[in-house]
Amino acid sequence: MSRKLNLQQDAVLKSLNDPVRRRLFEFISQSTQPVGRDAASKAAGISRTLAAYHLDRLATAGLLAVTFARPEGKNGPGAGRTAKLYTPAQAEVSVSLPARNYRLLGSLLAHAASVDTSGVVLQALHQAARGEGQMLGQGSGGLVPLLDELGYEPEVDEHGEISMGNCPFHLVAQHQTELVCSMNYELVSGAVEGCQMDCSRVELSPRPGRCCVVVHPQ
DSSP states (O other): OOOOOOOHHHHHHHHHHHHHHHHHHHHHOOOSSSEHHHHHHHHHHHHHHHHHHHHHHHTTTTTEEEEEEETTOOOOOTTTOOOOEEEEOOOOOOSSSSSSOOHHHHHHHHHHHTTTTTTTTHHHHHHHHHHHHHHHHHHHHHHHHHHHHHHHHHHEEETEEEEESSOOOHHHHHHHHHHHHHHHHHHHHHHHHHTTTEEEEEEOOTTTTTTTTEEEEO
């Protein structure tokens, strides 16, 4: 049976199959600031020219967004050309063969839960999320590695507080924010319990550009 890819899927597959582009993409995804070509080439261990080529291919595939800015501290005449900077693209890109539409399924289920005035569906969702978190926590090598595997991109500060750099359910959360945030809370709380971290406290603390859940040390 013939399997057809659209042009965007084809570009994504080719980009992520290349080990150099994968290293560049991972480096930029983990950076808290826009990345220039010099920093990217150093991180990947390749020349600046080659890095520029691969970065632009990643941008064309929709995996990176491009901005322009002058070097820090340089303004006015003689400051030089603006630098090309790269950040992770805000839009999600996914590829599956054959095509699957789990995003639509998630949106439909979230909508069904949100319009259920009895609260039964929402309660069942919370119970399922907490139970799944507990099960995953019991079989994990620790809370932070588990949260990273789930796509939360956890960050631990000097006080031991864990914040989440990413919401794995971002697209659904844009339309069903309260429902997804409450589900995140239950899932992470269950993971904390499963990892037997009784000294930790989970809180809903929405912040711009981050997931709504924070894990505090007691």
